[in-house]
Amino acid sequence: MHTRTVNVGVIGAGFMGKAHSLAYAAMPMFFWPAPAIPRRTVIAEVTDELARDAAARFGYERWTSDWRRIIDDPEIDVVDIAVPNDQHPAIAIAAAQAGKHVICEKPLARTAAEARAMRDAAVAAGIVHMVAFNYRRTPAVALAKSLIEDGTIGTVRNFRGTYLQDWSNDPDLPLSWRFQRDVAGSGALGDIATHVLDFARYLVGEVVQVNGLMERYIHDRPIPQGGADQLAGAAKIADAPRGPVDVDDEVLTMLRFAGGAVGSIEATRHAHGRKNFLGFEIHGDRGTLVFDYERRDELQLYSADDAADRQGFRTILTGPAHPYGESLWPIPGLGVGYGETKIIECYELMKAIAEGTPADPSFEDGYRITCIADAIAVSAQAGTWVDVDFGEGSSS
Amino acid sequence: MHTRTVNVGVIGAGFMGKAHSLAYAAMPMFFWPAPAIPRRTVIAEVTDELARDAAARFGYERWTSDWRRIIDDPEIDVVDIAVPNDQHPAIAIAAAQAGKHVICEKPLARTAAEARAMRDAAVAAGIVHMVAFNYRRTPAVALAKSLIEDGTIGTVRNFRGTYLQDWSNDPDLPLSWRFQRDVAGSGALGDIATHVLDFARYLVGEVVQVNGLMERYIHDRPIPQGGADQLAGAAKIADAPRGPVDVDDEVLTMLRFAGGAVGSIEATRHAHGRKNFLGFEIHGDRGTLVFDYERRDELQLYSADDAADRQGFRTILTGPAHPYGESLWPIPGLGVGYGETKIIECYELMKAIAEGTPADPSFEDGYRITCIADAIAVSAQAGTWVDVDFGEGSSS
């Protein structure tokens, strides 16, 4: 038997390009035999110099400063989109039309309209399509999913999700694309709240109504002189000319789920001390689950079925007994990092390609999350509950 | 010098009667010299037998089954109202009119209209009046107050408050007064969300707009055959006739504060595993504070003013260096419990009486919290933001 090799072309060599490249190199080391072996074939960046450097650093055979050459390359099986949000639709649609499988960073697009076009193109092309909500790959989150599915916490009543960061607190942090509506679509809403929405849908089901509130704290930022998006690592440039921030820094929303549960989300990049505090607390009528990505090896489970005098939140430390665990490390507590979430994502993508099955979360999921995000923005303007409009033709 | 003795008449010998009695006995042991020495003069319960038993148990000199005798007793200086919500107005107004100082359990009343009458009577009588939001007496909460006031966390942007319990999850728990609108006024909203509202107002300022959501999970409960309110300790009676629950089990709300901050509250008695999870997370533009009453000796502080390589949440363990600490125990970590919150409350009440100064939180505060609670109920019906109406004549 011969394991299939899958040729990958990655577009973008920033934070996400690095994470995805690690995944392509490492996935078969963990998941063995691998469903397919990804080959780091080509990487694109905006200049020849950046692209050449990226190929050397991340181990690609070739490089290009023109992403369309990847689309046109018959050898390429998968196009991996790791560039800012405004470029997602053009690349994804071109790739789909060229018959390439596509994985696209989140959010799928700036708006539901854009995302819908991407989904439609992907579906029409019959390709494997995946949106890169990697945090659901954390073994503890996958364990939460299985504990909900097997009834351990009963019927879900309440989902509270938070994604708290603090890296944008400094008003002298550069005006990266993440602060510009025409590139990013929105701020905390698209950048981080969408990860919580992915948790909400994955774990509880479809979100049908929202009632949100959005705030902006920093109204302008210094204009950078080029250079990549560096998040918390960016150098501050207090004396540069400043340009306007036109996205939200913080979003709160209440939620209603199709199944009757209620919930809330808080997402902000201005919560001092919270670095990557992406988590949830889910109350069911038989138990509770709590997760915080900052302690990502742990899932908290409380079961009302435990004996009365020894009920308490269990801190389950994920390992070989849990989802993906046999492929990761041989003892719980050796610990997974951000890289492993991408390695597992890569495994799921390669499995879908090898087996010819749909990927999960797909562009349909990515599209629906933009629908919910759009509804949150509308409700924040209106100050009232808004039904989420998933459009005609969506399967719910 | 002679320390004044203050004669106290307590009405109600349930959970709160116990807690207040402990406070009267213990306060001078901690706060010495005491501003005044409370004397456990008389206690009222609904029958002679219960009242006599309460007097023996809690160390009162006299007892009565008619609370009006306490009002009429010229020896009594303070009336302490520790009975269900529906009885607060009649007792408090009678006591005020008789010139007694009054401390009343929370919520002050079932509705803002009732609470307003109580406030008006208290103000008209010129007495000292206090509503018993004891959780703000936790030294860690008082420390949070001082850290906000001295600017440690800068301007507050966001307040997230939670009060999560799980004792009412069992559908066979008796239909106590806490599940009946005509006695309690509301459910989780009045019973526990009001404590979070007290935190919100105490720490961040006035709440001016709300946008809430209320849910009921258990729709009827077995009718008890008499007996006191026992919360989680109540015996279950699965085979008794059942009566309707007509209050909320869970409330979510978004908030807008007068000073511009936003926030949210989640209060539920159906969060398995959360026993008395009353807490907050407050983001300022220079730092963050986090508190959870289940670990009530601890306040978490993150300061952006710490050196960059050693920023992190500090777990401050309250002790002699913190509010009330010199009077409590001589080492941090010996630890305070529920009793100490009531002992400190008693100290503040006695100080106000001895010094002739207003108590804090007063009936005005108690009234305003009922205004906010009423607005939350209205907004939950309307599905939109509602301005809080504090009525004419309220000082803001």
Add this chain to the structure above:
Amino acid sequence: MHTRTVNVGVIGAGFMGKAHSLAYAAMPMFFWPAPAIPRRTVIAEVTDELARDAAARFGYERWTSDWRRIIDDPEIDVVDIAVPNDQHPAIAIAAAQAGKHVICEKPLARTAAEARAMRDAAVAAGIVHMVAFNYRRTPAVALAKSLIEDGTIGTVRNFRGTYLQDWSNDPDLPLSWRFQRDVAGSGALGDIATHVLDFARYLVGEVVQVNGLMERYIHDRPIPQGGADQLAGAAKIADAPRGPVDVDDEVLTMLRFAGGAVGSIEATRHAHGRKNFLGFEIHGDRGTLVFDYERRDELQLYSADDAADRQGFRTILTGPAHPYGESLWPIPGLGVGYGETKIIECYELMKAIAEGTPADPSFEDGYRITCIADAIAVSAQAGTWVDVDFGEGSSS
């Protein structure tokens, strides 16, 4: 039926006098019907002024500056010894010989020889005798005891105990009696390690061999000008004349138990940041228990009998379902503090007196702990394992 009143004479009105007075006042409020009702009859301090003040503060009917008057008082049923260690033997022996029941603060005495004389006097007199190791009264510790006894964690293999404080780190803290061998007997060993030894014996069984190490970090301290022992609350007096510290600041020891388990203890008053970090971790062949008094409402339990994919430490929050819980507060998480440990201790003492049964821990237990402490000191000198000598006539 009439509940018996027990007349108490307390000797010493410092930290322990306060804690015990609170317990006498509050115990029946919690444990009702009470086994007996303690009456705060008389309190002794070293001067008339201090004694008079203590009686007013702590609610005693009478006061004295001569503790022997308490011994001679026929009305007194119980003598409560809350003075420095060097005074324990004379008072306890006199009280026993006068037929009074005795509760004595820990450690029982400076040396095993002294403690043995106290035990012998108490046994000879047939009185109820108790040594005040209050921390075992913490509900979570009592729960640990029951979980070990019912086999939940299987056979105990390892006990690791710690008692870490930091209040004596400052070299300018006054030379209180706790730093003087002729008053205290030893330093961290007698003051705090004995609490861990009480846990070890209570939870695992008799300690038969030790191998210790003792360190002194601060060699002299400013001599105070009178005033009570104030621990961390003491004013610093950098410019006063200094006297020698001749006790240990820190003690480590390895242990062997009669039942075959091994263990270790670390006790220090120089662990910055640890305020009252009294805890244990106990490994059995079926599970583990972990406790830290700084989070005293919580017991951590790991059971290998849980299903493989949901094993994890449970944080059990003590409440009505746990030892003493029905008498304390009606919901887990309302929380107990230092006071409750003394209230429960008082309940156990009164129950023993009312029922005529032996108290636990008795002077025999107190004596045995001094034997172990003496052996640790010998082993620290010898640098080798030492068998604990419990003397002739001890029942094991």
Add this chain to the structure above:
Amino acid sequence: MHTRTVNVGVIGAGFMGKAHSLAYAAMPMFFWPAPAIPRRTVIAEVTDELARDAAARFGYERWTSDWRRIIDDPEIDVVDIAVPNDQHPAIAIAAAQAGKHVICEKPLARTAAEARAMRDAAVAAGIVHMVAFNYRRTPAVALAKSLIEDGTIGTVRNFRGTYLQDWSNDPDLPLSWRFQRDVAGSGALGDIATHVLDFARYLVGEVVQVNGLMERYIHDRPIPQGGADQLAGAAKIADAPRGPVDVDDEVLTMLRFAGGAVGSIEATRHAHGRKNFLGFEIHGDRGTLVFDYERRDELQLYSADDAADRQGFRTILTGPAHPYGESLWPIPGLGVGYGETKIIECYELMKAIAEGTPADPSFEDGYRITCIADAIAVSAQAGTWVDVDFGEGSSS
């Protein structure tokens, strides 16, 4: 400029072979420009089949079932020893004599005598030599090192180290090489306590005296029918013939450091619930540091230099502001796993090779740890303190 390529030959494709292979592939993705680019040239396993499979899985160009071919291969620059302990000396000495750089898994050897021969060969050959104590690469541990070196916690007084696991609790887990003295040298002592000793020496300094205790809980185990070491993931084989375990399951020891500090270590593979609980608590005279690898992104720091009313343990979440952080992920809390510890180790190895500087920890360090381990075993037999003998010619 052209970055040097370093050809690596790895011997062993088990848990460590996987971890090292990941590091060789990923290191330049993180550390860029890389000091040198490792090339996965050849991998050895015990059979052709296993070796061929490992090459495919881990991305090696060639494979062999005879490790001596790697030694003899002139293209190879670095030999990486990832096989059981008994094979370390022969391979390492052969590699050194062939002029290869060597990285060897820990413990360096079964005994100090073996380790000494390895160190002597490496020093004589003038190669770069490193022992793979990867846990010190955790950014939080490297941060602890820098906080000690810059005086943040003052003079270290006490080091308490723990390495608690539970995977060997099951008596039906196979008799892997880790349970056999002739292969492993010792049990918990060599396997895990040595990691704590590496922390102790790295953070506090040389260990000069020990006083230990060793226990064995499981005395025989089922003999496996071949197959790799799988730790917690191993299938249980209750009905197989059993062979004797002749190593320790648990070790306790007290320590004395050259600089005057004292300490203790507990290492066990029988602590239910502790999966990879490798940590320390270090008390200095100005502060405290606490680390637990199960929450490896966090370092706890308490500083007595903080203002009195806001002292508390800070939970520092490592990120770009901390050691190695700029090369890892752009926000604290994205989180590192086991893989990153090996990636950083690889970076340090390549840097030493590229710059021609000694690696750290070297075979000298690895040797000294075996000296301490041997002394612990001797002291456990003798029941007394033992001076560590580092032999003649060791530089201290």
